[in-house]
Amino acid sequence: MDKLELLFRHRIGVLKTEIITFEKLDIVLEKTAREIPFENLCVIEKRTTDITTENLINKIIKRNEGGLCYELNSILYLFLVENRFHPTLVRGVTYDHIGQQWSPTGRTHVINIITHDGQQYLVDTGFGGNLPLKPVPLNGDTILSNNGEFRVEKADSEYGDYVLYMKLKHKHEDWKLGYIFDSTKVVQNLSELNEVQRIILEHPESRFNKRPLLTKITEQGNIILTDTSFTEWVDGKEDKKEIDNKLFKEMLVDKFGIKAH
Structure with a gap:
């Protein structure tokens, strides 16, 4: 069993003997969301490091910290690979509800896509309090979780080809835009995410470089x-x-x- 896999299981509280099937991914996502915080302290304190397997292990597992989407979904990606899911990482653009526009920081949201029984699913553990907590099929079907209702619909936009919609439990009366992503633009190497981190760190309209x-x-x-x-x-x-x-x-x-x- 891979070092990261064992350490990640320990961090979120999953037994090393547990076989992670597609049906158990919702348990993994729920445990990850409860144990690993979405946080920007490294960005605020200007102590970011390159996105590598070793650095992710050091930060999220050994130092017991959390991270932003490009870190949280990267470590989940590595865990999914170890459990034979063949995920791909893709980039998306979040919707700014205050400004009523797609985020000016561009494609800085990072998510996982997996395929199960011929159907593609969105798997995201890096969207703060808006997490689906379950795989969301890319066919428009609504999934219901402890955090609300979520669906992904086909889109035709310069920003991407799929949109995540959400209706958070106790918070939303109507469906809200979450983010748009391009399923065809696959991240080939974790090092590509250093660009995402740089934008989050430096962009004047980044939501995460102002305060903890x-x-x-x-x-x-x-x-x-x-x-x-x-x-x-x-x-x-x-x-x-x-x-x-x-x-x-x-x-x-x-x-x-x-x-x-």
Whole structure:
């Protein structure tokens, strides 16, 4: 068994004897979402490293940190490869609901596509609090998970050929745009994702280079930590507290298991 595979199983709490079939991917995705936070601390603290297998292991598994989509879905990609899923990584553009436009940072969202019984599925563990938590078929069918309803529809756009729509539990009354991606533009090597990281780090309109943001799915909703607030969603009810820097550092450890640098 590959070193990464064993370490990843240990990180998310999956037994090394468990055979990961397609039917068990929702368990893997749910455990990953609860154990590994979506967070941008390396970007904020200017301590990013190249996207390599070893660096991903060091950051996400050995240092018990999380990451952004290009890190979280890369380590999931490597885990899926070890479990004979033949995934491909592709890039997409997220929808900015405040600006009512596709993100100006371009194709900086990274996701996995797998094929099972002749059907392609989106597998994403890097979309913060908007995670489907299950594979989503690329045929328009709606899947229902603990986080809401999700579907992927064919698109004809300069930005891509498929769109993810979401209706988050307790949060959305109507379907919302998630992101658009191009299933034909496959990432050939993890090193290509260094460009994505560079854009996230440097782009003036990047959402992730301004202030710390951490979020993690919980059993009843999710938690969100910034440098000024801690928000907990429980069964659709929001509890938001203002915090200072001392509390921020304490919550990094208590809520996310991350040591402050």
